Amino acid sequence: MIRFYLMAIGLSVMPLLAWAGGADRGEELYRVFCTQCHGISGDGNGINAAHINVQPRSHVEREGMASRSDEDLFRVIKEGGPAVNASVLMPAWKGNLDDSGIHDLVAYLRALCCEE
Numbered sequence: 001m002i003r004f005y006l007m008a009i010g011l012s013v014m015p016l017l018a019w020a021g022g023a024d025r026g027e028e029l030y031r032v033f034c035t036q037c038h039g040i041s042g043d044g045n046g047i048n049a050a051h052i053n054v055q056p057r058s059h060v061e062r063e064g065m066a067s068r069s070d071e072d073l074f075r076v077i078k079e080g081g082p083a084v085n086a087s088v089l090m091p092a093w094k095g096n097l098d099d100s101g102i103h104d105l106v107a108y109l110r111a112l113c114c115e116e
């Protein structure tokens with residue numbers, strides 16, 4: 001019986017974990033993989049920015065970000081700068097991140113640029 005209860009609790013927590021994806025998980029991934037160039041606040045002033053000759057994009061600037069579709073953001077994160085005619089200094093992340101992680105990053109970028 002107790003086993004049954006444990007299983008029932010486990011099953012009811014699982015959807016909560018899946019729900020915790022999206023922008024929150026995107027923020028965690030952003031901290032790990034993106035801030036060294038794009039900055040902790042997403043303004044494009046990461047510690048590498050001074051050392052590369054193409055400046056990382058600011059992700060907090062609404063105007064520039066609004067001109068990109070979610071598909072564009074997904075593509076540039078997955079395939080790297082050249083996939084959208086941007087610099088190779090924007091790496092391709094497909095070897096490190098799966099599609100669901102990239103979707104979560106796109107959700108976080110949208111929250112950063114465009115939500116009050």
Ligand code: HEC
Nearest residue numbers: 033034037054055056057073076077086087089090091105
């Ligand atoms: C090694 C530095 C570096 C890292 C790390 C990096 N980027 Fe970039 N990123 C750049 C540079 C440089 C550009 C600007 C490219 C250009 O304007 O040609 C850029 C541009 C972008 C753009 C805008 C592309 C466009 O449409 O113009 C997006 C979106 C982006 N990066 C997302 C990310 C995300 C998400 C991560 C983490 C998974 C990340 N970047 C990690 C350097 C980096």
